[in-house]
Amino acid sequence: MESDRTAEAEEKIVSVDLGDRSYPIHIVSSATGRFAAAVKKSISDLSHAVLICDQAVAALGESLREQLQPEVDRIDSIEVPSGEPSKSVQQFEALLEWMLQSGADRKSVVFAVGGGVIGDLAGYVAASFARGVRFVQIPTTLLAMVDSSVGGKTGINLSGAKNMVGAFWQPELVWIDTEAMKTLPDRSYLSGLAEVVKYGVIDDAEFFDCLERDAEALVRRDEDALRFAIARSCQSKASVVGEDERETSGRRAILNYGHTFAHAIEATAGYGALLHGEAVSIGMQMAATLAVRLGLCQPSLLERQTDLLKRCQLPITFPAADVDAMLPVMMRDKKVAHGKLRFILPSEIGRVDLVGDVDPVLVREAIQSHR
Numbered sequence: 001m002e003s004d005r006t007a008e009a010e011e012k013i014v015s016v017d018l019g020d021r022s023y024p025i026h027i028v029s030s031a032t033g034r035f036a037a038a039v040k041k042s043i044s045d046l047s048h049a050v051l052i053c054d055q056a057v058a059a060l061g062e063s064l065r066e067q068l069q070p071e072v073d074r075i076d077s078i079e080v081p082s083g084e085p086s087k088s089v090q091q092f093e094a095l096l097e098w099m100l101q102s103g104a105d106r107k108s109v110v111f112a113v114g115g116g117v118i119g120d121l122a123g124y125v126a127a128s129f130a131r132g133v134r135f136v137q138i139p140t141t142l143l144a145m146v147d148s149s150v151g152g153k154t155g156i157n158l159s160g161a162k163n164m165v166g167a168f169w170q171p172e173l174v175w176i177d178t179e180a181m182k183t184l185p186d187r188s189y190l191s192g193l194a195e196v197v198k199y200g201v202i203d204d205a206e207f208f209d210c211l212e213r214d215a216e217a218l219v220r221r222d223e224d225a226l227r228f229a230i231a232r233s234c235q236s237k238a239s240v241v242g243e244d245e246r247e248t249s250g251r252r253a254i255l256n257y258g259h260t261f262a263h264a265i266e267a268t269a270g271y272g273a274l275l276h277g278e279a280v281s282i283g284m285q286m287a288a289t290l291a292v293r294l295g296l297c298q299p300s301l302l303e304r305q306t307d308l309l310k311r312c313q314l315p316i317t318f319p320a321a322d323v324d325a326m327l328p329v330m331m332r333d334k335k336v337a338h339g340k341l342r343f344i345l346p347s348e349i350g351r352v353d354l355v356g357d358v359d360p361v362l363v364r365e366a367i368q369s370h371r
């Protein structure tokens with residue numbers, strides 16, 4: 001009992017405030033027994049649960065199924081291959097057909113169990129089936145915990161453009177159990193740190209200082225450092241999304257720091273060649289280099305970012321970067337307006353702006369300097 005009480009006390013709830021689409025993010029540690037209660041609290045009239053689970057965490061999917069069983073009339077579950085290639089039109093269609101065969105209806109609730117790929121894919125399935133059913137995000141990678149499970153961006157890739165098809169569709173609940181970090185492979189874990197570092201650069205200078213203090217603790221997955229980093233990242237993301245849910249005012253676009261370069265790297269290198277967080281790390285380096293060359297920030301910003309990413313054991317160059325292939329892909333970025341590229345660029349640690357009309361020669365140079 002005592003340990004249960006301690007675990008409960010350690011539970012942190014961050015809320016995403018979006019009026020009638022508001023929802024809680026529960027950040028817990030080894031809280032197997034409390035999942036069903038949290039679901040019941042957030043979701044009324046749950047009778048049919050549909051679990052879409054990453055193959056890599058099939059055992060967790062089974063455990064969640066057992067926990068939900070007493071609360072529902074029916075559960076259907078399916079496993080999806082791990083990795084970025086699953087965010088495809090074909091996989092999306094296969095899941096919709098499977099939902100239909102499973103007798104899903106508008107009251108069914110989709111549970112997305114896995115990393116960013118599964119969350120984005122299953123979220124888009126939920127947004128599309130019968131014109132939208134409710135869904136729950138259960139992120140099992142660090143990147144999904146701190147970024148993709150929060151904020152309602154769901155979608156899939158086209159062969160030449162990442163996340164090009166999708167919908168803004170908010171979950172009912174995000175359930176983050178840091179227990180999943182114990183078995184996450186190193187490469188995947190470290191790639192999630194790139195999005196953590198991103199929050200420091202774009203929004204929270206004090207957090208950046210904490211990350212500089214805690215980098216080695218985070219790399220060795222120290223529980224306290226990790227819980228702090230996850231909670232602070234989720235708070236940052238929740239507050240930005242609360243201000244600009246559908247990226248209309250430009251505020252939400254700050255979350256895209258490094259992503260114009262990263263998405264082009266991922267699409268041209270072939271989905272899955274790099275993990276998303278690895279591409280974001282390299283993309284942030286290219287963006288900060290561009291900002292220095294444009295005179296928007298001091299070189300010391302790039303130096304601090306480089307140092308922190310290196311200490312997080314993240315890649316900061318991509319020798320195979322193909323500038324000529326990347327530029328046309330970048331023109332399909334969702335921030336392009338009136339045919340012109342726009343970038344999120346830092347002016348100081350903790351502050352970025354949306355910058356348009358950037359000389360393509362400087363963009364090429366920024367890419368080339370990280371090959």
Ligand SMILES: O=C(O)C(=O)C[C@@H](O)[C@H](O)[C@H](O)COP(=O)(O)O
Nearest residue numbers: 147151153162163252255256259334
């Ligand atoms: O939530 C957002 O908004 C973001 O931009 C967060 C990004 O880290 C995330 O990778 C997002 O999916 C990219 O969005 P996109 O609109 O550039 O596809």
